[in-house]
Amino acid sequence: MQSATNVDDERLVMVTFADGLQSKYPYIWLLDNCLCSKCYIHSANQRRLLFSQLDFQAAPESVTITADGANLTVTWSKEHSSDYTADWLRTHQFDSSKPDEAAEPHLNIWGAEMVNTIPTYNFESVMNDDAELYKWLNSLNTTGLALIKNVPRKVGQNERIANRVSYLRPTNYGVFFTVKSKMGASNAAYTTARLGLHTDLPFYDHTPGQCDDEGGVSEFTDGFKAALQLKEENPKAFKILTTSWLDFFDIGTDYYPYNLTRQATPIGLGRNGEVERIRYNQTCRSTMMRIPVEQVEAVYKALKAFDEILHHKDNIIQFKMESGDMVAFNNIRVLHGRSAFKIGQQGSRHLEGGYIDWDEIRSKLRVLKASLKSPLSWV
Ligand code: NM2
Numbered sequence: 001m002q003s004a005t006n007v008d009d010e011r012l013v014m015v016t017f018a019d020g021l022q023s024k025y026p027y028i029w030l031l032d033n034c035l036c037s038k039c040y041i042h043s044a045n046q047r048r049l050l051f052s053q054l055d056f057q058a059a060p061e062s063v064t065i066t067a068d069g070a071n072l073t074v075t076w077s078k079e080h081s082s083d084y085t086a087d088w089l090r091t092h093q094f095d096s097s098k099p100d101e102a103a104e105p106h107l108n109i110w111g112a113e114m115v116n117t118i119p120t121y122n123f124e125s126v127m128n129d130d131a132e133l134y135k136w137l138n139s140l141n142t143t144g145l146a147l148i149k150n151v152p153r154k155v156g157q158n159e160r161i162a163n164r165v166s167y168l169r170p171t172n173y174g175v176f177f178t179v180k181s182k183m184g185a186s187n188a189a190y191t192t193a194r195l196g197l198h199t200d201l202p203f204y205d206h207t208p209g210q211c212d213d214e215g216g217v218s219e220f221t222d223g224f225k226a227a228l229q230l231k232e233e234n235p236k237a238f239k240i241l242t243t244s245w246l247d248f249f250d251i252g253t254d255y256y257p258y259n260l261t262r263q264a265t266p267i268g269l270g271r272n273g274e275v276e277r278i279r280y281n282q283t284c285r286s287t288m289m290r291i292p293v294e295q296v297e298a299v300y301k302a303l304k305a306f307d308e309i310l311h312h313k314d315n316i317i318q319f320k321m322e323s324g325d326m327v328a329f330n331n332i333r334v335l336h337g338r339s340a341f342k343i344g345q346q347g348s349r350h351l352e353g354g355y356i357d358w359d360e361i362r363s364k365l366r367v368l369k370a371s372l373k374s375p376l377s378w379v
Pocket of ligand 1: 173177179187188189190199200201202281283284353
């Protein structure tokens with residue numbers, strides 16, 4: 001820091017950094033973020049200070065920086081002063097233009113042309129090398145689809161990879177699941193039927209963000225691309241799918257008896273109106289429609305327009321996974337489906353699935369980025 005000035009009439013401290021950048025820090029924020037041991041629990045990285053203890057009248061008696069400019073001391077009273085380093089102040093400057101890269105990645109939008117260039121990783125490398133793990137998770141964050149090759153041909157491998165990130169997220173279908181045709185199927189996935197493109201588990205408020213599967217014939221579409229195309233080609237349908245709260249449900253017994261229902265718009269928008277999440281699943285969209293009856297046909301027409309874009313040959317990637325392949329995809333962006341199959345025809349078709357929450361993936365991305373920072377220029 002070159003200087004720190006108390007600007008009493010604005011109730012803030014103005015800091016000028018070594019490179020000339022000026023930043024303002026309001027008194028109330030400085031107090032709320034005091035790092036002294038009375039205000040802060042360092043071992044937990046959390047405030048000890050209660051909100052009711054914040055003094056809205058407080059003003060500094062003095063504001064001083066050390067000779068090397070590395071530390072700012074704000075003295076509030078004889079009993080209380082706060083120290084802030086220049087680095088910490090710089091990191092926490094009020095600047096909304098700095099995105100959180102883990103939460104707002106630069107998206108790679110794709111269509112059918114990506115079929116031969118799907119980001120691909122090697123199982124053992126992802127398991128043993130943090131840089132490879134980072135790259136794989138980063139691909140999932142930006143592209144939403146990634147392949148892992150050379151997975152040991154044994155059950156339980158997606159649990160191993162999930163534990164490398166965090167843990168598998170249990171759902172009503174268990175901690176992980178095997179997709180095969182079953183008598184008295186608890187889910188359309190457990191029949192031989194063709195499954196149109198869908199996202200899994202839209203009936204959860206907190207839908208798991210990530211799904212890992214192994215084996216089988218697979219189809220994938222970038223739901224963000226499809227939603228943007230719908231917005232362009234059919235703004236009316238886009239408006240309907242971003243504003244109509246449809247019911248998604250799942251009732252039955254699998255891992256345990258369940259009755260899950262969630263209302264949501266098929267296309268979810270973020271705070272700046274950007275397409276943020278897709279919930280689309282023909283099998284578990286509810287019969288119950290809590291919308292005005294005169295809107296029903298328009299909603300169906302909007303869903304049809306979206307469904308046609310999703311399944312358009314320019315948007316859909318179709319490929320047959322080889323034994324030892326694992327595909328991971330962003331379940332709140334990328335839709336997946338499969339063609340119908342006959343038991344026996346597919347021979348050793350064995351597909352195992354499991355979910356990871358995006359909160360955990362973003363957390364791991366941040367942890368890895370911090371630990372890999374110095375040796376890797378691409379991070
Ligand atoms: N399985 C594969 O949301 C869904 O019904 C997708 C989920 C059964 C765990 C299927």
